[in-house]
Amino acid sequence: MIRTDLGAGRGKALPAPLPFKIPSATLRELVGIPPCLHCNPDTDSEEPPMQTLDLALDRDQAFMDEVARESGQDLKSCYQCGNCTAGCAYTQDYDIPVHQVMRLVQLGQRQAALSCRSVWLCATCQACTTRCPNNIEVATVMDVLRHMARRAGYAPERLVKTFADEFLTSVARHGRVFEVGLAAVFALKSGKPMQDAGLGPAMLSRGKLSFLPHTPGGNGKAEVAAIFERFRNRPAPHHPATTNSEDE
Amino acid sequence: MSARLGYYPGCSQSGTAAEYDSSTRACCKALGIELVDVPDWTCCGSTPAHTVDHHLAGALAARNLIQAETAGLDCVATPCPSCLSALKTADAHLCDAAYKAEVERLLGRAAPGPMPTQSTLQALYEKVGAQGVAAQVKRPLTGLRVACYYGCILNRPPGLMAFDDPENPVAMDELLNACGAEVVPFPFKTECCGAAFAMPRLDMMQRLSARILGMAQNCGADVIAVACPLCQMNLDLRQGQVNAAAGAQYAMPVPYFTQLLGLALGLPAADLGLAKLVLPLAPALEAAAARAAEAEAKRQAKANAKNGGTPRNQEDAPCA
Numbered sequence: 373m374i375r376t377d378l379g380a381g382r383g384k385a386l387p388a389p390l391p392f393k394i395p396s397a398t399l400r401e402l403v404g405i406p407p408c409l410h411c412n413p414d415t416d417s418e419e420p421p422m423q424t425l426d427l428a429l430d431r432d433q434a435f436m437d438e439v440a441r442e443s444g445q446d447l448k449s450c451y452q453c454g455n456c457t458a459g460c461a462y463t464q465d466y467d468i469p470v471h472q473v474m475r476l477v478q479l480g481q482r483q484a485a486l487s488c489r490s491v492w493l494c495a496t497c498q499a500c501t502t503r504c505p506n507n508i509e510v511a512t513v514m515d516v517l518r519h520m521a522r523r524a525g526y527a528p529e530r531l532v533k534t535f536a537d538e539f540l541t542s543v544a545r546h547g548r549v550f551e552v553g554l555a556a557v558f559a560l561k562s563g564k565p566m567q568d569a570g571l572g573p574a575m576l577s578r579g580k581l582s583f584l585p586h587t588p589g590g591n592g593k594a595e596v597a598a599i600f601e602r603f604r605n606r607p608a609p610h611h612p613a614t615t616n617s618e619d620e
Numbered sequence: 621m622s623a624r625l626g627y628y629p630g631c632s633q634s635g636t637a638a639e640y641d642s643s644t645r646a647c648c649k650a651l652g653i654e655l656v657d658v659p660d661w662t663c664c665g666s667t668p669a670h671t672v673d674h675h676l677a678g679a680l681a682a683r684n685l686i687q688a689e690t691a692g693l694d695c696v697a698t699p700c701p702s703c704l705s706a707l708k709t710a711d712a713h714l715c716d717a718a719y720k721a722e723v724e725r726l727l728g729r730a731a732p733g734p735m736p737t738q739s740t741l742q743a744l745y746e747k748v749g750a751q752g753v754a755a756q757v758k759r760p761l762t763g764l765r766v767a768c769y770y771g772c773i774l775n776r777p778p779g780l781m782a783f784d785d786p787e788n789p790v791a792m793d794e795l796l797n798a799c800g801a802e803v804v805p806f807p808f809k810t811e812c813c814g815a816a817f818a819m820p821r822l823d824m825m826q827r828l829s830a831r832i833l834g835m836a837q838n839c840g841a842d843v844i845a846v847a848c849p850l851c852q853m854n855l856d857l858r859q860g861q862v863n864a865a866a867g868a869q870y871a872m873p874v875p876y877f878t879q880l881l882g883l884a885l886g887l888p889a890a891d892l893g894l895a896k897l898v899l900p901l902a903p904a905l906e907a908a909a910a911r912a913a914e915a916e917a918k919r920q921a922k923a924n925a926k927n928g929g930t931p932r933n934q935e936d937a938p939c940a
Contacts, residue, residue: 461812497772497812531820536668543663549631590660
């Protein structure tokens with residue numbers, strides 16, 4: 373319907389309120405609109421009730437504070453311009469574009485922010501951080517969400533987590549990453565053992581495969597192992613991380 | 621122009637990117653930059669460490685800064701952008717007392733003091749520069765059309781990396797231009813190649829690297845010069861995988877910028893490791909030489925025409 377009262381009618385007195393109250397459902401019937409499925413879930417219509425998000429009810433202030441503290445970023449200053457998403461090379465692989473992940477954090481939506489694939493698919497290429505007009509280190513926020521997702525037991529991109537874990541296992545063991553060993557272990561654990569098998573001959577003929585780890589000469593190997601040991605034995609985090617094992 | 625710099629090679633440079641290490645060392649030596657290896661260096665933690673925990677990442681990187689400090693080095697250079705990012709991040713965050721305390725707990729000793737770090741590209745650009753390189757060129761790369769690809773984190777985020785322009789870096793362009801190469805305008809200088817996702821999410825790497833190869837080809841480049849071992853691996857070693865997914869036929873050599881620089885400086889082939897490239901550089905160099913010869917012939921013909929000595933000119937001359 374095209375409204376014609378926007379110009380000339382302005383300044384006119386509002387119509388007097390009706391002398392009686394019409395229940396909204398009745399009003400809907402009067403003007404021929406079907407009853408609202410959300411307000412009237414008992415309706416015998418076959419359509420399911422609309423999924424709604426009660427933002428006030430779900431807002432997790434502790435989560436908002438935790439992300440702000442761990443990332444050191446002023447999350448309130450994001451005004452949703454979308455520049456981060458516009459420059460993100462991974463938007464088409466994300467389930468939630470990065471500016472919306474930022475919005476979920478602003479709204480304290482812990483579960484939605486931590487369970488998404490996007491935080492695992494961020495490559496930390498820093499385009500978002502570089503282009504944020506409010507100088508938010510968006511990539512750092514994504515990093516922190518990934519840390520929290522790990523602690524909460526989410527891993528929707530299992531192989532991304534496996535790769536990082538195996539890389540660090542290799543470093544902990546050898547002091548430096550042992551590329552061939554990492555590739556072999558990943559091939560086995562990923563369930564895609566042949567994915568990179570075709571690269572073997574080209575690498576072998578060019579002397580790019582070192583079959584022995586290249587370990588540091590002095591105390592380096594032991595010192596790195598000790599760093600990992602202390603990291604494993606770190607005191608439990610002071611924030612209560614909700615555990616979730618459905619994806620593991 | 622003599623300078624002494626700490627040198628942190630990084631894990632890739634002792635394995636899959638050995639030619640980046642050897643060509644970097646050779647170029648620096650030829651241009652008067654003395655590289656002193658950080659003794660007993662270990663992995664910086666790279667991307668996997670910071671995606672797991674920032675303190676773990678800080679401790680792994682800081683151990684190397686301690687090694688450099690103990691050896692009396694006052695600046696550390698590294699060829700690898702990921703290592704550089706890890707070292708710079710640790711150095712910057714150690715100003716924060718709480719962060720420093722946890723890193724020291726992981727290290728089991730005092731954290732290092734401030735340690736300036738830079739890429740070997742930055743060292744070459746600032747300590748030698750385009751003019752310094754041009755003065756040393758023995759074998760100009762005339763006719764070679766190069767797309768300079770910096771990768772995503774060499775210059776980003778600008779506050780941390782503090783070198784060159786984050787959207788349109790030019791350091792590599794200027795150095796290779798000084799080598800006589802024709803640097804083509806390349807809009808994807810800092811686009812992501814797929815980084816470390818080649819193993820866990822090959823599909824994403826294939827899509828992103830295909831864009832970069834395609835853009836370089838459309839820009840008329842003979843080669844893509846790179847400054848990152850991960851970019852190089854995705855674009856060169858995995859170019860076949862990219863072609864398979866994209867239904868493309870790219871055959872684009874992807875040398876390290878130091879290999880091209882070394883060629884122009886006339887450094888020994890053994891140091892440059894050109895044989896380690898999966899897509900051979902030779903065809904591109906031959907095409908460049910042919911193009912240069914053609915341009916030279918045209919220039920010669922034009923000069924002759926101007927002097928009135930060519931047969932064509934005689935024909936055009938009015939009859940007596």
